[in-house]
Amino acid sequence: RKGNCHDNAAMESFFGTLKSEFFYPTRFESIEALQAGIKHYIHYYNHQRIKLKLNGLSPVMYRTQPVRP
Template sequence: MESFFGTLNSAFFCANCFESLDALKAGIRQYIHYYNHKRIKLKLNGLGPVMYRTQPSRP
């Protein structure tokens, strides 16, 4: 969790300015979706975290 919040702080909060609390909430939701579904990691064979976890296991 510390790693996620560190990334959220440096990659999201520092790069954006929000006009309202609702805009902040929507932005955080979008970032969490990106972080879990679209962020490609080399350690996960080039897949996003959700795709890696849901792929069929190999014998």
Template sequence: ATCADNAPMENFFGLLKQEMYYGDPLVSYEELKKRIEEYIHYYNHERIKLKLAGQSPIQYRTSTSQSAV
């Protein structure tokens, strides 16, 4: 119910536009959809984040869930 509720998604969309889209020519809907799906996979599986101990979100989630057991 506050503007902070949307902050994670606004941050993600900002990164998506910066890293994937700016400067590229416009493409068809199908190509754009494919590029967004590829970027989401890259963001979750390959892109490291310093806040996550230099791991991707999937790696971090896996390592923290294993250490909790």
């Protein structure tokens, strides 16, 4: 199927953030250290990193809060 730039925008944004906050400032001794670091960063990104657009909550906390009528 033909690609659409809007389909890829969320992942491009994430990878840009991953590279600027995690990859470029860190030196890795092995591929295993890089893989473990990426797993840790993804958990941090989803569970601990607060976003002002999400009312100061992490993405997981924002999605799991009760719906108010």
